[in-house]
Amino acid sequence: MNRNKRIEIFSRFKEDNPSPKTELNYNSNFELLIAVILSAQATDKGVNKATTKLFPAANTAKAIFELGEEGLKEYIKTIGLYNSKAKNIIQTCQILTEQYNGQVPEDREALEKLPGVGRKTANVVLNTAFGHLTMAVDTHIFRVANRTKIASGKNVLEVEKRLLRLIPKEFLLDAHHWLILHGRYICVARKPRCGACIIEDLCEFKDRHLYS
Helix, strand or coil: CCHHHHHHHHHHHHHHCCCCCCCCCCCCHHHHHHHHHHCCCCCHHHHHHHHHHHHHHCCCHHHHHHHHHHHHHHHHCCCCCHHHHHHHHHHHHHHHHHHCCCCCCCCHHHHHCCCCCCHHHHHHHHHHCCCCCCCCCCHHHHHHHHHHCCCCCCCHHHHHHHHHHHCCHHHHHHHHHHHHHHHHHCCCCCCCCHHHCCCCCCCCCCCHHHHC
């Protein structure tokens, strides 16, 4: 895929959705961090259902830490892997309280040292909370990047680096959200909705005619 195609693809995404946002509900950088930790192997809808009850009760590092693991589990037990997530979140809240005055650090290395925070979660927080030009490659972005040939790669890190290099810079801030939403609703895993796709004529997926 050449640069002109990529420019046209992201121009269409921007025209269709000028201000894309995460589908996780949050009102602060801390709430975003907790929601993203909870979203691992879970749906945004499922996370929002839990945080709608959790955040009114506790939405600071200190408040969630004071709930304790068992207290936190009561709010998040409908989410997959809730036991390990509760443990990680309580440890993360302790670190944020003791080392960062309850604030979420604007630093990749510091974020990735927090329990439950890997590269993908750090990228989401850096991009969505702080406006960094990062690319959090989840299963949706990995699929869309490879299927369309926007940026092919054998693993998530390879795709992340290629997307950062190949997406025109003026689109990079929002590209993460556009690609996730495209993968979630149009370029779905089993039966991509090619006939409803705004970039179908630019896509290099060789079997797209089967789904038009």
